[in-house]
Amino acid sequence: MRTRTARRPRPASLSTREIGSLPLSYYVVIAICGCIIAAGFLFAARQHFMSMDLGMKNSKLRKQLEELESESRRLLLAREVALSPMEITRIARGLGFVAVGETDLLPMVVAGATVSQNKGGNVARAENKDMGAQISGLTRTAFQRPAGPPSVNGELTAKAGNEKTAKKNEGAKTNVIRPDVTAVAKLR
Amino acid sequence: MLIVAVLVIWMGGISVRLVHLQVTKHEWLKERAEGQRFDIRRSKLPRGAILDRNGRGLAMSVRVKTLYADPTEIEDVAAAAKTLAKVTGVKEKDLASQLAAAKADERKFVTLSKGLDDETVERINKALDDPKLRKADAPNFVGLHYREEQRRTYPYGTMAAHVVGFSNADGIGQAGIEQSQNDILYGAVIKKVQERDRLGRIYDESISEKEPPKDVVLTISTPIQFMVEQALEKAVKSSQARSGMSIVIDNKTGEILALANYPTFDPNKLNEIKHDNLPNAAVQLVYSPGSAFKLVTYSSALERKLITPTAEIDSGNGTIEVAKHRFRDSHSIGRVTYSKALAQSSNVCAIKTGMRVGKEGFYETLQNFGFGKRIGIELPAETNGIVRRLDRWNGDSLASMSIGYEIGVTPLQMATAFATIANNGVRVQPHIIKEIRQSDEQAVSVTQAESTRVVSAETARDLKVMLREVVLSGTGKRAQLNGYTSAGKTGTAWKFDEKIKKVNAAKYVSSFIGFAPVEDPAVTIAVVMDEPKVGGRDGGQVAGPVFREIAQQILPELNVKPDGLAEQVAEAEDIPETPSGGGPTASGIDDPAKTAVAASTPKRREPALEKKPVSPVKVKPVSLQPSRTLPSGSIDRSRGETRDTNKRKT
Numbered sequence: 001m002r003t004r005t006a007r008r009p010r011p012a013s014l015s016t017r018e019i020g021s022l023p024l025s026y027y028v029v030i031a032i033c034g035c036i037i038a039a040g041f042l043f044a045a046r047q048h049f050m051s052m053d054l055g056m057k058n059s060k061l062r063k064q065l066e067e068l069e070s071e072s073r074r075l076l077l078a079r080e081v082a083l084s085p086m087e088i089t090r091i092a093r094g095l096g097f098v099a100v101g102e103t104d105l106l107p108m109v110v111a112g113a114t115v116s117q118n119k120g121g122n123v124a125r126a127e128n129k130d131m132g133a134q135i136s137g138l139t140r141t142a143f144q145r146p147a148g149p150p151s152v153n154g155e156l157t158a159k160a161g162n163e164k165t166a167k168k169n170e171g172a173k174t175n176v177i178r179p180d181v182t183a184v185a186k187l188r
Numbered sequence: 189m190l191i192v193a194v195l196v197i198w199m200g201g202i203s204v205r206l207v208h209l210q211v212t213k214h215e216w217l218k219e220r221a222e223g224q225r226f227d228i229r230r231s232k233l234p235r236g237a238i239l240d241r242n243g244r245g246l247a248m249s250v251r252v253k254t255l256y257a258d259p260t261e262i263e264d265v266a267a268a269a270k271t272l273a274k275v276t277g278v279k280e281k282d283l284a285s286q287l288a289a290a291k292a293d294e295r296k297f298v299t300l301s302k303g304l305d306d307e308t309v310e311r312i313n314k315a316l317d318d319p320k321l322r323k324a325d326a327p328n329f330v331g332l333h334y335r336e337e338q339r340r341t342y343p344y345g346t347m348a349a350h351v352v353g354f355s356n357a358d359g360i361g362q363a364g365i366e367q368s369q370n371d372i373l374y375g376a377v378i379k380k381v382q383e384r385d386r387l388g389r390i391y392d393e394s395i396s397e398k399e400p401p402k403d404v405v406l407t408i409s410t411p412i413q414f415m416v417e418q419a420l421e422k423a424v425k426s427s428q429a430r431s432g433m434s435i436v437i438d439n440k441t442g443e444i445l446a447l448a449n450y451p452t453f454d455p456n457k458l459n460e461i462k463h464d465n466l467p468n469a470a471v472q473l474v475y476s477p478g479s480a481f482k483l484v485t486y487s488s489a490l491e492r493k494l495i496t497p498t499a500e501i502d503s504g505n506g507t508i509e510v511a512k513h514r515f516r517d518s519h520s521i522g523r524v525t526y527s528k529a530l531a532q533s534s535n536v537c538a539i540k541t542g543m544r545v546g547k548e549g550f551y552e553t554l555q556n557f558g559f560g561k562r563i564g565i566e567l568p569a570e571t572n573g574i575v576r577r578l579d580r581w582n583g584d585s586l587a588s589m590s591i592g593y594e595i596g597v598t599p600l601q602m603a604t605a606f607a608t609i610a611n612n613g614v615r616v617q618p619h620i621i622k623e624i625r626q627s628d629e630q631a632v633s634v635t636q637a638e639s640t641r642v643v644s645a646e647t648a649r650d651l652k653v654m655l656r657e658v659v660l661s662g663t664g665k666r667a668q669l670n671g672y673t674s675a676g677k678t679g680t681a682w683k684f685d686e687k688i689k690k691v692n693a694a695k696y697v698s699s700f701i702g703f704a705p706v707e708d709p710a711v712t713i714a715v716v717m718d719e720p721k722v723g724g725r726d727g728g729q730v731a732g733p734v735f736r737e738i739a740q741q742i743l744p745e746l747n748v749k750p751d752g753l754a755e756q757v758a759e760a761e762d763i764p765e766t767p768s769g770g771g772p773t774a775s776g777i778d779d780p781a782k783t784a785v786a787a788s789t790p791k792r793r794e795p796a797l798e799k800k801p802v803s804p805v806k807v808k809p810v811s812l813q814p815s816r817t818l819p820s821g822s823i824d825r826s827r828g829e830t831r832d833t834n835k836r837k838t
Contacts, residue, residue, distance in 0.1 A: 055391035059382070062393065070251040070306070073234065080245040080343035085414050 227382040227390075231336050235359050236373035236401035238352055238366070240410045241443075241622055246352050247342050247366065247455075249359075253309055253334040255301040255327075259291035262331035271329075275315045276301050300332075303339055324388025342455045348413050350468040351406065351447050351567065351620060354455035363466065365404055365621070368568045372402050372624055402632055405622045407443035412436060412742050416446040419737040420715070424450045427720035427730055433470045434734070435603040435714045436742065439703065442607070442616030442637040444565070445711065445742070447600075471563075471570040473718070474596035475697045479533045479663075480679030480727070481592030483605060486530055486538070486654060488545045488553035490647040495541060497527040497650050503536040511583030515539055515591070527654045531662025533678065535591045542590030550586060551578050556642045557605045558615065559597055566621045573597045592681055599699075603714035606676070606701045609655070610709035613648035615640045656706050666732035667702055669739055671750035675709075676702020676735065678727030683719070695719050700731035704739050705751040713738050 081087055089099075209217065238247035255276070262268045269284035276283075278300070290298045304312070309326075316329040325333060340355050353364020359374065361367035383392040416434050424432040436446040449469050453461045467473075489495045506520035517534050529537035542550055554560070560575030574596030576585070588594035600618065608615040617637040625631045643651075655675035658664040663678045679699040685692035699716040703709035715731040715738070724730050743750075 052385070052391045055383070055393070056389050059390035059393050067306070073248065073250050074305070076245060077248050077250055077341055077343060080248065081341075083244070084344045085347070086345045 224386075225383045227384055229380040229382060231378050231380070232338065232359070233378060233401055234338050235340060235355070236627075237403045238373070239403060239405045240348075240408045240413075241406060242410065243405070244410050245343055246348060246406070246408075246410075247340065249338045249340050250305075252302075252337055252339045253304045254299060254337050255304060255312065255332065255334055257287060257290075257298045257300055258296045258331050258333065259287045259298060260294060260296055260331075262287065262291070265291060268329075268331065271316065272300060272332075275312055302337070304334075309334070322387070324384065344410065345456060346452045346454050347410065347417060348406075348408055348447070349452050349455055350449045350470070351408060352455065353568075354458065364468070364567060365406065368566055369404050369621070369624075372404060374401060400627065402624050402626055403629075404624055407438075407445065407620050407622045408447070409445045409745075411745055413446040413448065415741045415745070416738055417448045417450065417452070419734055419741075420448050420450045423715075423717065423730070423734040423737075426723065427717060428722045429717045429730075430719035431469060432718065432734075433473065433599045433714075433716045434738065435470055435599055436738070437603055437607045437618055437712045437714075439607045439611040439709050439712055440616065442618045443622065444618055444620045447620065468567060468569070469718070470599045471565060471567055473598060473716075474571055474573055475598075475683070475716070475718070476593050476595065476681040477597050477602055477699065478592040478679040478681030478697070478727070479535075479538075480602060480677045480699050480701055481595065481597070482530060482533070482538045482590070483609065483651065483655075483677055484554050484557055484559075485542045485545070485550070485590045486526065487557075487609070487643050487647060487651060488550050489541045490650050491553065491643050492545060492549060494544050495526050497654050498525050500525055501529055501537050501540060503529065503534050503540075506534075506536060508536045508539055508587075510539065510543070510587040513584045513587070515587060527657045528661075530654045530677070531657040531660075533658075533663050538590045539587045542586055547578060547581060547586050550589065553643075554589075554595075557601075557608065559595065559601055559605075563598075563600050563604055563618055565600065565618055570600075571598060573601055592679060599714055599716045602679075602699070602701050602716075603712055606703060606714065607712040608642050609648050609651050610703035610712050611648075612645045613641055613643040615642045652706055652709075655702070659702065663726065663728040664700060664702070664732055666728055667700055667735045667739075669704060669736060669743075669752065671752055672704045672739065672743055672748070673706040673752040674702055674704040674735075674739060675706045676700055678732065680726045696725060698725060698727040698730040700727045700735045702735055702739075704743060705748065707751060710746055710748045711739075711742065713742075 234249040234251060237245055237249070239245055257268075257272070259265060265287045266284050269280055269287055272278070273280035273283050283300075286298060301312075313327045316327040316332065318329050321328055321330060323329075327334070338359065340359070342349070342352060342354070349364075351364055353361060353366035353368075355361045355366045355370075361370040361373065366373065379396045381394045381396075382390045384390055416436060420432045420434045423429070432448075432450045434446065434448045435444065437444055447468075447470050449465075451462075451465045453465045455461075486495070490497075495501075500523055502523040503517060503521050506517040508515050515535050517532075517536050519532075521528070521532050521534055521537075524532070524534070524537070526537070526541070529541075545553070554575065559573055561572050562570045564570075576594070585594050604615065604618050607618070616639050619635050619637055621635055623631045623634040652675055655677055656673065658677055659667050659674050664676055667674055667676055677700070679697075679701070681697050682691040682693055683695040683697055684690070685695060697716060697718055698720055699714070701712070701714040703712040713735050715734040717730045717734070720730045
């Protein structure tokens with residue numbers, strides 16, 4: 001006699017299910033997660049390169065700032081040098097000017113300067129040693145301000161013909177140093 | 189199975205390698221990576237500027253670059269030297285040998301050119317650009333680099349050189365404010381940590397620095413300093429003096445508006461500086477003040493109510509003997525008021541007055557005026573002067589000191605004493621720094637000068653009257669001003685000659701110290717001329733005109749209203765301050781070797797003074813009262829009255 005054993009239906013195991021195709025929703029979820037991760041990577045990469053770029057720009061700006069500060073310092077220095085009395089005096093003397101009051105006491109040697117003759121016919125050279133002996137005991141004061149910007153029409157600018165008239169004028173009481181006329185004329 | 193095995197082995201190998209690199213070699217790899225990425229640069233901030241009270245730059249630093257070569261990076265030294273020689277102007281042979289020697293020694297620094305400004309750097313970069321080379325820093329030439337440095341410049345040259353001082357190549361101050369305020373001015377070291385990519389571009393930077401340098405604003409006014417220096421130079425040259433000093437102090441604030449020495453030096457040309465011109469004589473020169481010191485003598489007597497300006501004193505025959513030493517006047521003046529005695533600069537009257545005050549009183553007064561100790565100005569190497577202790581005084585010391593001998597003072601101390609009288613007896617601490625500020629012009633600290641009452645306002649007022657008389661009719665006539673009233677005192681003192689070990693009548697120090705206007709003095713001006721040789725010798729003849737010239741220029745500059753009439757300079761005969769004729773005995777002192785004080789400048793440098801912030805002390809305002817006269821019943825000893833002979837007046 002054949003006995004039949006009724007086979008119980010076995011519950012469907014996971015492996016049986018896995019053996020078959022996965023549901024679509026799983027693929028969708030995996031795809032979405034993958035997209036999120038990829039997007040995250042892209043975002044991070046973008047930020048990274050942006051920060052690198054920003055850092056480089058920052059560095060360039062800092063360098064530019066330093067250069068501008070250095071330039072500012074240089075310009076300030078140039079301004080101070082230009083405004084210093086020594087520089088102004090140098091430029092003024094180069095143009096043939098003499099400081100007020102200096103002609104009586106301490107004449108200086110100016111290029112091409114000539115000296116007029118006084119009444120006694122003595123020609124005083126524009127040298128300190130000769131004039132030093134003529135300084136009286138009383139030093140008369142005079143307002144001496146730092147030399148201003150040189151002006152072509154300054155009071156001590158020698159006009160054309162001054163030199164000739166000064167030489168003719170033998171009645172001059174003091175020795176007067178006239179700047180070189182030609183030097184001033186060239187400027188004009 | 190085989191494939192799986194291969195895969196397992198392959199992945200295992202990769203894992204092992206990964207662990208080896210990430211764990212075992214972690215530190216080494218990290219170090220290499222950081223070494224490639226990080227770059228540490230150290231540079232100095234520009235040294236702080238020194239400015240005048242109006243913000244004009246007296247000392248400033250600018251960035252410059254030094255081009256140097258690293259021979260270890262250069263393969264072909266000869267070719268590099270050839271190219272560099274064209275650009276830098278250095279001889280090719282010298283440069284080639286220098287680079288070769290450095291390469292052999294493995295030295296990494298060979299200076300090619302120093303102090304390059306931006307324009308020159310641009311030019312060099314263009315000339316040396318190698319298109320085949322890609323380098324992160326300029327110039328784009330193998331083995332060449334720039335190092336940042338700074339150059340200190342003094343735009344005004346010799347102006348206020350002794351005040352500003354100078355700094356050396358390392359940026360350390362060597363004199364003047366540069367030295368005393370070096371810590372404030374010194375550029376801090378900046379540490380930059382830079383991250384670079386593989387192309388050398390900087391993409392991240394962090395900066396750390398110590399305290400940044402600050403700017404120092406002085407009380408010096410450039411226009412006033414210029415005027416003072418011009419006048420001083422002219423006077424020194426015309427009188428062929430050894431040197432000259434001048435100080436201008438604002439009486440009310442104690443600010444030093446000008447401090448000049450001649451001869452001077454140019455801090456931009458350190459190679460040309462003469463060592464003799466370096467010391468700041470205004471604070472370092474110690475000299476016997478002579479008659480100018482009678483200010484202290486009469487101050488002490490007035491303060492103790494022993495005399496009044498109108499009371500009389502008898503100078504006798506113009507000589508006086510104290511402790512077997514004879515002192516005498518330049519000319520006999522007989523019986524005169526104390527005002528006249530000071531105006532005529534009578535030694536006899538001053539000695540008699542000093543003797544009335546007594547040793548202790550006189551010593552106390554001169555200490556109150558600040559003699560014998562530093563003023564405390566913010567300049568280095570200030571000297572105390574020479575004031576002997578009371579227990580070391582001789583029998584004639586009081587007499588000598590009453591006329592300004594046997595004591596050593598500095599020009600600044602004398603100027604401060606006169607400024608005290610000008611400020612109604614209140615001494616305002618002289619100072620030369622107005623404020624310290626950051627580079628963005630924000631003040632960090634502002635100097636607040638301390639005020640101290642030295643003598644009463646009454647004494648100061650009486651003294652002003654007496655000092656005015658000196659200018660009107662005394663030895664200081666040449667200090668009269670046009671449009672302004674002035675007051676002051678002349679001083680002429682023989683110098684102690686160290687070679688002959690006694691006072692040398694051929695060498696003297698002539699001074700005039702005064703203030704203007706008299707009623708409300710704006711400034712005190714001190715002029716000291718050391719060893720004038722040509723022209724007059726007395727302070728009134730040599731220094732008085734310099735005072736006049738300076739005052740005439742700076743009073744309008746300070747917008748001080750004229751308070752006097754335009755008057756001619758008194759061309760009348762000058763009243764001599766010192767006896768004519770040579771010889772030490774002619775000074776009125778019989779034994780100069782015993783009584784004279786060596787005038788010298790200290791050779792040993794003293795440490796720089798630190799600026800101490802001082803808190804202001806409120807001074808009670810003193811109400812103006814008429815000049816004091818002797819109350820009834822008092823005794824006027826100058827008239828020879830005593831308690832026995834005095835008749836009580838009702």
